[in-house]
Amino acid sequence: MADETALTARELYRFYRAGEEETLALRGVSVRVERGETLAVIGPSGSGKSTLLACLAGLDEPSGGEVRVSGVRISHRPETERARLRARHIGVLLQTRNLVHHLTIRDNIRLAQQAAAGKPVVSAQELLGQVDLAGRGHALPRQLSGGELARAGLAIALANSPDILLADEPTGELDGGTEQTILTLLRDRAAQGCAVLIVTHSAAAVRVADRVIGLADGRTVDASAEPERQEAPDVTG
């Protein structure tokens, strides 16, 4: 199993119906992320990026196609089984942040570690140190600044020592210094063998990626056609 591709999605479709309105948010999207690789997913608002990330994380079920984590299918399983696979293998950083609001940052980290069910993990204090929040573990989410919250969210996403890290706009609305801190942490994780997928509008985030794919209207497109890609000419692959 160790040499399996970390994350594989094949021909994903996601159909939404809200009253009379029908949306095909994903129209046959295939993605793979290898261990140690950072993939950036870019595209205009409404192109399906968050839907794709939710399907990859097992937070949502694709209407068609399948998602595999280290060769194990995570899609089309009961929610409890998807949650178990996610807790063990995947770290997720969502735009809404992945925090329980009435728990301190340290307890949020511990909660994610417990969900990993006995997997060896680094201590909450070490994780806090990695994101420069060593002195803020006792704080509640509402007591943190936007940049601190972003870093706390990343610490929680990393709490289960994930094989795969899925991050939706991890650096959205952050100043340049904090953005660089987060991007460096993501790169470090990839260097340690984690498969990292970032949904982003940020040119700086695109620059740290090994590979970029574009989404438009629920389909993958040539990423070189996207403006973010043009601002980042040094990206290879």
Ligand SMILES: Nc1ncnc2c1ncn2[C@@H]1O[C@H](COP(=O)(O)OP(=O)(O)OP(=O)(O)O)[C@@H](O)[C@H]1O
């Ligand atoms: N729960 C839902 N019910 C109905 N339609 C939805 C739902 N979630 C997303 N959509 C629709 O699916 C399409 C893709 O949305 P999605 O949020 O994945 O796009 P996005 O690329 O992440 O956008 P943004 O960059 O603005 O976050 C949009 O047309 C959106 O309105």
